[in-house]
Amino acid sequence: MTATTLDRSNLKEIVARRVARELRDGDFVNLGIGLPTLVPQFLPTDVRVTLQAEVGMVGAGPCPEVDADPRYVVDAGGKPASIRIGGAFIDSVTSFTLIRGGHVDATVLGALQVDSEGNLANWIIPGKMVPGMGGAMDLVVGAKRVIVAMEHTQRGEPKILPRCTLPLTALGCVNLIVTEMGVIEVQPYGLLLTEINPDLEVADVVAATAAPLRISSSLTVML
Amino acid sequence: MTATTLDRSNLKEIVARRVARELRDGDFVNLGIGLPTLVPQFLPTDVRVTLQAEVGMVGAGPCPEVDADPRYVVDAGGKPASIRIGGAFIDSVTSFTLIRGGHVDATVLGALQVDSEGNLANWIIPGKMVPGMGGAMDLVVGAKRVIVAMEHTQRGEPKILPRCTLPLTALGCVNLIVTEMGVIEVQPYGLLLTEINPDLEVADVVAATAAPLRISSSLTVML
């Protein structure tokens, strides 16, 4: 069975479900837009995390619980949002004191490219897409743990490279890469595949990864 | 009539009364401990200033108007204080954003020594008195206008010198010196006596001032 035959309908769920297992009870977490926002629904009931929204929330929704007037409460994408009871609205200075100051336990975000040294590129494709970095550069520098959650390839092209070719978001910041194909740790010597999607062979993952990939001697199935 | 015959009983009042004339309606002002705290009582009724206390008040008393529980509301000397209606309690970060950021219109404070270049010494006498600078170094660097309010001499010894001999609080920070003898502006070329206590002769002031003193061609009586 090869990567192309993976059921793509629940690809995002596979990634989000696995990322959820990385979070600990009490963690303070910042989730990037898109796939990472699916993570909370897969948390076990005994794992409660506090979500940060860099726009200025500690204890962001998802469920509307207190003020949810969209003129006054939005998420990082400007969409209507809400805050939990016991949360706090903070200004942007405090928001980035939390982010840059090492107070965020983990951030989960997407990537255009990641490489063997844990370098990350996720904010610009020169000449094509120049949205700006928003808070991403601060997040990946400041969070205690940086988890990339993404599809393993982009239209069949590897996104995990020996060396990023796109402009970097930060140097050596990535700790863990979670894709629909498996889980890859960034180690001082390079990338280590520690878990694999049970529908795939190691050769499938290696073929879809441009960076050299060590295979853990205790490789397990991705849950 | 010489300086020694000045009525010393109302010396502080002379200084405070004159300093009050330097403040404008709407000014945001930080007053040092001691003599400067007398200034507000000499403000005309149409001049309303907002007082800052670096401990964390915008709109500090003097009259108790809102919370005045001494466990929670103190002045920069730790004494019971109060805040006016329409004031704000701020943390120390914001307090010094105001002070260092040029948001304070004027600060009035005492001095051990001032010199011809507007250098100020008011925080330490090595080997004798080492209280610390508190917020003084920030205040004199950050306030738009620095007014020294003090007795002209210390036990007969001049405090206005060609060059400070005590460790400095800041370089070239003083704009105006108000004493019981007169008013002295710090100009690029040195010190300029612009007003004089009507009970004194110019020679009295010159004799009590170690720094070279120009006399304004439009010298007036100190009010």
Added chain:
Amino acid sequence: MSKLISVEDAVANISDGMSIMAGGFMGCGNAHNLVQAIIDAGLKDLTMISNDASMPGYGIAKLVEQRRVRKLITSHVGLNPQVAVQMNAGELEVELVPQGTLVERIRSGGAGLGGVLTPTGIGTLVADGKPVITVDGREYLLEKPLRADVALISGYRVDKNGNIWYRGDARNFNPVMATAADVVIVEADHLVELGDIPAEDVVTPGVFVDYIVTGGSL
């Protein structure tokens, strides 16, 4: 000396070519009436400093759409397609700054500091041409302070001293921008009496605020 003035008198403080900070995050916390008044006054060639360029038709996005902006200093423009159009046409200059660096540069400008030493941006395009300072073995970029001629602030409750209380996360860049401009104008959703905002709950002390206009909130 009342700080309360009309929206028209408030924007009379702005001239063509000035730099303007605008609080807000994707339009949430923009001073919507002041933005409209700037458009109505025909002001142009502005340098805007704001977290983002908002979204089409909302808040400060209108200034870009109406071509009043010559330069944008911002962290994100991805939700306002007009920015890319004008940028690619060479009509709009965009300086992209990491969000945490942007907020600290503004803070630095308001607090009288000489700049920011941040690890953010090291080894990236953001570092180009900037001094790198090593402190205790770690490298930091020296990012310069930012100030503006005018700041447009949006507040939910504002009293006559200019004290501001913000609702929700419409707060965002507003408090820091209120510290870093020569003229600070707050648009009040609700004008309240002195004392209605408890002294402890004031977020922006009125001493930072020069003018108050009313009629805020869409």
Added chain:
Amino acid sequence: MSKLISVEDAVANISDGMSIMAGGFMGCGNAHNLVQAIIDAGLKDLTMISNDASMPGYGIAKLVEQRRVRKLITSHVGLNPQVAVQMNAGELEVELVPQGTLVERIRSGGAGLGGVLTPTGIGTLVADGKPVITVDGREYLLEKPLRADVALISGYRVDKNGNIWYRGDARNFNPVMATAADVVIVEADHLVELGDIPAEDVVTPGVFVDYIVTGGSL
């Protein structure tokens, strides 16, 4: 995971020789019970980081009086005569830091910045041995970040998440110190329910706080 613990368990986080930040200004905003518990626990050789040394018999002054402090990093010690006595006897090391620099050094430590560029102290004893950085023609001292092993915070209202609301100017250094220590302990004058402090009025978000003790205020 409850953050609520006894005062004794809280000070069990502290060992001899540790660095401790203590919020407060002349004793106002000191965590009085935690101070007493440190004395009762026999802790010593502490490095204290605080705005001042308070006044005789009040708050953190007691730590000096009981000779538990080896080094003080502070802006003012003039109201606590014991400091001069011990300093002159060579028993207590005192590092004097301008108040605005002290608060920014702590902020810098809590915000992940590489230090502070401040005009304060240029041309004075404070500048001795420190790098001077010129930005746009003006000189600034580079002052290093400060962090501590433990921060002792005093809050008026504290909820179970650790969100803090401060009364009066007992606030002072407390919020910034809550960002800059490995272990942050808040002494609550009043423990309240989640939601009792409106989300907008939280000054220190609970994520900065590790432990809560009750029974605060003298």
